[in-house]
Amino acid sequence: MSDAALPPSLQAIREDFLALSVPDRLQLLLEFSDSLPVVPEGLVDPDAWERVEECQSPVFITVDTQPDAVTVHASAPEEAPTTRGFASILVQGLHGMTPDQVLAVPPDFPLQLGLQNAVSMLRLRGMSGMLWRIKRQVEETLKASGSTA
Amino acid sequence: MSFPTDPSPELADYAHPDRLVTTAWLEEHSGEDGLVVLESNEDVLLYDTGHIPGAVKIDWHTELNDPVVRDYLDGDAFAALMSRKGIRREDTIVIYGDKSNWWAAYTLWVFTLFGHADVRLLNGGRDAWIAEGRELTKEVPVATPSEYPVVERRDDDIRAFKEDVLAHLGKPLIDVRSPEEYSGERTHMPAYPEEGALRGGHIPTARSVPWAMAAQDDGRFKPHRDLVEVYLTKQGFALGDDVITYCRIGERSSHTWFVMKYLLGFDNVKNYDGSWTEWGSAVRVPIVTGDQPGEAP
Numbered sequence: 001m002s003d004a005a006l007p008p009s010l011q012a013i014r015e016d017f018l019a020l021s022v023p024d025r026l027q028l029l030l031e032f033s034d035s036l037p038v039v040p041e042g043l044v045d046p047d048a049w050e051r052v053e054e055c056q057s058p059v060f061i062t063v064d065t066q067p068d069a070v071t072v073h074a075s076a077p078e079e080a081p082t083t084r085g086f087a088s089i090l091v092q093g094l095h096g097m098t099p100d101q102v103l104a105v106p107p108d109f110p111l112q113l114g115l116q117n118a119v120s121m122l123r124l125r126g127m128s129g130m131l132w133r134i135k136r137q138v139e140e141t142l143k144a145s146g147s148t149a
Numbered sequence: 150m151s152f153p154t155d156p157s158p159e160l161a162d163y164a165h166p167d168r169l170v171t172t173a174w175l176e177e178h179s180g181e182d183g184l185v186v187l188e189s190n191e192d193v194l195l196y197d198t199g200h201i202p203g204a205v206k207i208d209w210h211t212e213l214n215d216p217v218v219r220d221y222l223d224g225d226a227f228a229a230l231m232s233r234k235g236i237r238r239e240d241t242i243v244i245y246g247d248k249s250n251w252w253a254a255y256t257l258w259v260f261t262l263f264g265h266a267d268v269r270l271l272n273g274g275r276d277a278w279i280a281e282g283r284e285l286t287k288e289v290p291v292a293t294p295s296e297y298p299v300v301e302r303r304d305d306d307i308r309a310f311k312e313d314v315l316a317h318l319g320k321p322l323i324d325v326r327s328p329e330e331y332s333g334e335r336t337h338m339p340a341y342p343e344e345g346a347l348r349g350g351h352i353p354t355a356r357s358v359p360w361a362m363a364a365q366d367d368g369r370f371k372p373h374r375d376l377v378e379v380y381l382t383k384q385g386f387a388l389g390d391d392v393i394t395y396c397r398i399g400e401r402s403s404h405t406w407f408v409m410k411y412l413l414g415f416d417n418v419k420n421y422d423g424s425w426t427e428w429g430s431a432v433r434v435p436i437v438t439g440d441q442p443g444e445a446p
Contacts, residue, residue, distance in 0.1 A: 026193070026194060026197070027197070029194060030194050030197050030198070033194060033198075057192070078198070079192070079195065079247065080192055080195075081192060081194035081195055081197070081198050082192045082193050082194045082195075083192070085194065117211065117216075118193070118211070119193055119211070120193070120210040120211055122210065123193065123210070
């Protein structure tokens with residue numbers, strides 16, 4: 001676990017989770033699920049959505065990588081609140097970060113939220129897959145634009 | 150005290166109609182003493198977004214499995230879980246869930262390992278209840294801890310281990326995974342790559358009958374005559390056969406196990422919960438690839 005490397009927004013989310021009892025962590029995850037920002041129609045090219053294969057439910061992400069800020073969009077059905085919650089944590093937690101900051105997020109961040117016993121390791125892998133795909137999209141955009149990460 | 154069997158005509162043709170209830174029956178009896186309603190979903194938060202009034206959440210992953218060994222709870226832990234949830238040994242339990250009741254069937258199977266006598270599924274599960282516009286609530290019932298006896302799990306009747314499957318080869322074996330998993334093109338279920346195995350294919354002689362062959366689009370089980378067509382007429386299984394079902398971790402095959410045992414009336418059906426995540430990673434067990442069952446070694 002690499003606390004020092006965690007950006008302030010993710011650190012705050014982590015502290016919020018760890019301050020709660022295990023059942024209450026599930027409720028916080030549900031609040032994240034309910035507050036997943038709605039992607040306005042027409043904002044994202046339908047071809048730009050990437051399916052997160054690691055998740056058991058159909059969840060799609062796309063990343064808008066600008067030189068000064070990264071914006072993640074995610075779409076997941078209401079019948080899959082756990083997956084929506086994972087997506088929402090990343091959408092909100094990564095909001096406004098620079099590409100370099102996103103790439104520096106530790107890959108084990110999903111395991112730092114104390115959800116192993118509440119949600120199970122198996123389900124948490126979906127969130128790790130999401131984070132990995134977000135970073136890969138950022139990297140690809142940087143490569144295509146000739147910047148270095 | 151057991152509740153009487155749901156007398157609905159749509160259940161009457163099944164071999165054991167006392168193992169299913171309709172949404173209308175559940176709504177009518179909801180809240181009566183001695184009836185416990187459990188929701189068991191793939192998604193651990195789905196219950197919290199709204200559930201059938203009075204229903205208690207049970208999670209297949211975090212509550213029914215031993216936290217260390219790949220096994221189910223033991224008798225002490227199961228009794229403690231039942232007590233926490235306010236379930237008594239004599240209660241009638243109705244289980245429902247998402248995904249055509251996969252995880253509800255899995256939970257029913259685990260309860261059956263502990264010999265809980267009266268466990269039923271809600272035909273159609275969560276989706277059917279919602280599709281009919283029936284009431285949902287976010288109110289979580291507060292359980293009064295019950296006295297539940299410590300009953301040791303009995304694995305010999307309805308659970309198969311790898312060694313049992315090896316000794317069974319040549320007798321009816323049903324692989325309920327997708328055709329791509331059966332043939333070996335995929336080592337995991339579409340969209341479930343985290344539950345993979347090292348090798349792809351199927352257990353020799355296993356017939357490919359994907360679980361959905363037993364389900365309708367609305368999540369309910371197919372009528373008895375259609376199940377007879379699928380499993381007896383087309384596959385050639387005969388009542389009286391010893392049958393083992395498997396998938397990747399035993400959840401979809403619990404659905405087929407339920408169909409074979411309670412809807413068609415096969416007396417001796419076992420679910421191999423180790424399933425492909427064990428078999429496809431085990432050393433020197435025989436594997437067949439392609440779309441044909443293959444021969445017993």
